[in-house]
Amino acid sequence: MTISILLCEDQTLMRQGLRTILELEPGFQVVGEAADGNEAVQRYQELTAAGKRPDVVLMDIQMPRMSGVQAAAILTTHDPEARIIMLTTFDYEDYVYDAIKAGAMGYLLKDVPANELITTILQVHAGEPSIQPRIANKLLIEFGRQGRSPRSTQPDKLSPREIEILKLISEGASNRKIAEQLSLAEGTVKNYVSTILDKLHTENRTQAALLARERKLF
Structure with a gap:
């Protein structure tokens, strides 16, 4: 490779x-x-x-x-x-x-x-x-420090499926790979990812993965 x-x-x-x-x-x-x-x-x-x-x-x-x-x-x-x-x-x-x-x-x-x-x-x-x-x-x-409101300092609770998807995101899996592994439609995975980013108050997958590891979400 x-x-x-x-x-x-x-x-x-x-x-x-x-x-x-x-x-x-x-x-x-x-x-x-x-x-x-x-x-x-x-x-x-x-x-x-x-x-x-x-x-x-x-x-x-x-x-x-x-x-x-x-x-x-x-x-x-x-x-x-x-x-x-x-x-x-x-x-x-x-x-x-x-x-x-x-x-x-x-x-x-x-x-x-x-x-x-x-x-x-x-x-x-x-x-x-x-x-x-x-x-x-x-x-x-x-x-x-940057633009966080008091309510957003703690992430909203994730469902078991969202945690499962977040773990795969942290491992570098694309939406397509996540869909294949979990037998979901790629569009469904995309919606899950958007919800995860919103709940964690993060702007992209990298931020979400870093925050998940820091907070030991899985």
Whole structure:
């Protein structure tokens, strides 16, 4: 199995260095590069149209013309199953919050060792959200600070079926795979997912999976 990667980074030396690290790893292939958010969206769409949709996108959070957060939001809006890892030199709470709100599944500081980068790519490719422990607590604090009303600080109670579906979401299953596994119509699963996000007061599947693990909902 080969994991295809779209690499989005505005600094040429950093981008070349990341490419070298990734292509030395067996089973990894960089299928495209972008130097800003606009290029990232364009390259992703071009590769998808050619039947070569990247398995994982490594996205710098700060790029010219369009930021990585803006690009991630566009990609996940058009392709909810896009798997994006944000790269940054900062661990500020608002950066983390905005990245996950945009649908990113992972968040890495650029000073991580190569083996941690590889592990994160493998986790996100498997559908598992990955946040470094040193910034995970900041993320949870920011979720609590950003726009939560007093009633929304605790999730509404989920039904057994909703918990079952949430667990599959946390394992990276798409709506189609969930439907097949539970013998449900894909449209029914889509409705369940919408209800789950509403009950948890989250905006996307990644947020829901992170909150479920933090609250030990399963």
